[in-house]
Amino acid sequence: MRRLFATLLLLISVCFNVARATSWSPVHPYKVFSSETDIVVDAVPYNPYAWEPSLGETRVYSAGQLLYKIDRYFDAPVFASNDGKYLAVVYSATDSHRGTPAEVRDHSGIEIYENGKLYHRYSMPEIIGKVPFPEEGAFEWSYYVDWPEEMRTGVQFGCEACRETWSEQVLASCDTSEIDNDDCAECRSACDSFSLYQRLKQVEENAISMRGDTLRILTKLGMILEVHLSSKQEMTRRRVFDQSKMEILPASTRRKDTKEIDWPGIMDLPQLVNGDSIEIELGKLFTNLGRYNANEKLGVHITSMVIDSSGRCEFSEIYFMTEDKDWDKHFYKYSAKQVRSIIKEWIKKQRFDTSLMPSGFKKYSFESYIDI
Incomplete structure (x- = not known):
């Protein structure tokens, strides 16, 4: 037995x-470029298929000169301070870490490196406090658009169909000689919903940014977290996200993956x-x-x-x-x-x-x- x-x-x-x-694609080498400075983060994995890919190296450059190297590959968003001295790694529930709700909670968080050495780590409870976790499925603590696929495609296709059938002027005026009131109302609703989705996706894509040495994160709970990397001071929490205002944090980085690898x-x-x-x-x-x-x-x-x-x-x-x-x-x-x-x-x-x-x-x- x-x-x-x-x-x-x-x-x-x-x-x-x-x-x-065969069930998921390999991770890839990537470079992260700053929109404000000449800092570049260059990351290469040694085992792209690993369950939690971390073997590899991450190099930080300033004006083409190597500042330091970390003997790890990060399969999670990374953000460098303006001088490159600090590197923040922002883990969420789906960035390589899988398991029970407790394991997800323990592994998700923020790691801060100073000149290539681990400087400080914030766990998820420190970031967002005690929140209920689902028993199954992923939990994203950073902001994301939680729209079902059928809902998104429904409003998108509905809006596109309306625009192909009627002109923007007709949809704007709802002239009854051109379009039925009910049809116009449905088209407006679909297009307004699709515009809302597009704006929300912009917010999601820029929910994390770096300014100077301050990391800013818009959370799913509607708070902006500000982490001042050089001081280890307490995070500042303030509720800022107002869907009606649709504030978008300006993008601070651009990531480019190298995917053409044999x-x-x-x-x-x-x-x-x-x-x-x-x-x-x-x-x-x-x-x-x-x-x-x-x-x-x-x-x-x-x-x-x-x-x-x-x-x-x-x-x-x-x-x-x-x-x-x-x-x-x-x-x-x-x-x-x-x-x-x-x-x-x-x-x-x-x-x-x-x-x-x-x-x-x-x-x-x-x-x-x-x-x-």
């Missing part, structure tokens, strides 16, 4: 990874420079370690193997898909911890073919499951 359970876990893990590769498959592993596969070479290593039974395959999950442009591995993380009680079916001289350490040290000494790495990347993190 316990072996069956382990096998089921293995199948679930493999299916999860395959499904993950990514490796999510389960691809590079070969060694001698042309052999990792499976073959690890099989030889297992034999040298005194493997007890070569017919008893050991599932090895390489969750991360960061290869640089020279083909060297800078970092690796490995897990074995077997229960502790079954370990002696594979090795009796070495513990799982020892074998894991031996494999990681072996990987570190190898040179790998870099042809699978995306063009222009200095590093890439591979992940796969292999039977040895």
Whole structure:
């Protein structure tokens, strides 16, 4: 029974990874440009398919000169202060963080970096206080337009149809010699609703902005939060959003994603420079370690193997898909911890073919499951 359970876990893990590769698109390298200064944020992921992509690097430049580098990729909106000294990362419920309402609450918030070092972090309770969370589904604390798709498309298509049928002048005057009163009223309602939606989308797209070293966020609860990055002072909360006034925070940044990238498959592993596969070479290593039974395959999950442009591995993380009680079916001289350490040290000494790495990347993190 316990072996069956382990096998089921293995199948679930493999299916999860395959499904993950096909159920959502990879994240992308991106650059964030300031509308006020020459500050540029340049972010590159090492594993674009990761459940929570963070392996990578983020560089901040001023007038083309590197100010600092953070050894992380942020799959969330980032905002740099005017001098580039501070970098704010604004997490919401759907920015890579998934889970229970409590987990979403714990992970969402704002991180502030000073010259590349984590300076301060605001959790969601600090940002918006205690609010009820849904048991299921995403919760966005920053402002977004909560219109059902059928509602948006209904008013959009209705307004466009009216404008194609009647002129703007007819719709403005509702001249009964040109259009029936009821038709005119319906058209006006559709077009007014669509105009409202367009304005609300403008508000949503500019709900977060940076001015100087002050981060401003319009929340779903109708408050403007002002975070003064250089002082760690308390956030200023004030209710400002009035739908009738439709105040729009001026855009402070422009993000450009690089999407034309030939990514490796999510389960691809590079070969060694001698042309052999990792499976073959690890099989030889297992034999040298005194493997007890070569017919008893050991599932090895390489969750991360960061290869640089020279083909060297800078970092690796490995897990074995077997229960502790079954370990002696594979090795009796070495513990799982020892074998894991031996494999990681072996990987570190190898040179790998870099042809699978995306063009222009200095590093890439591979992940796969292999039977040895």
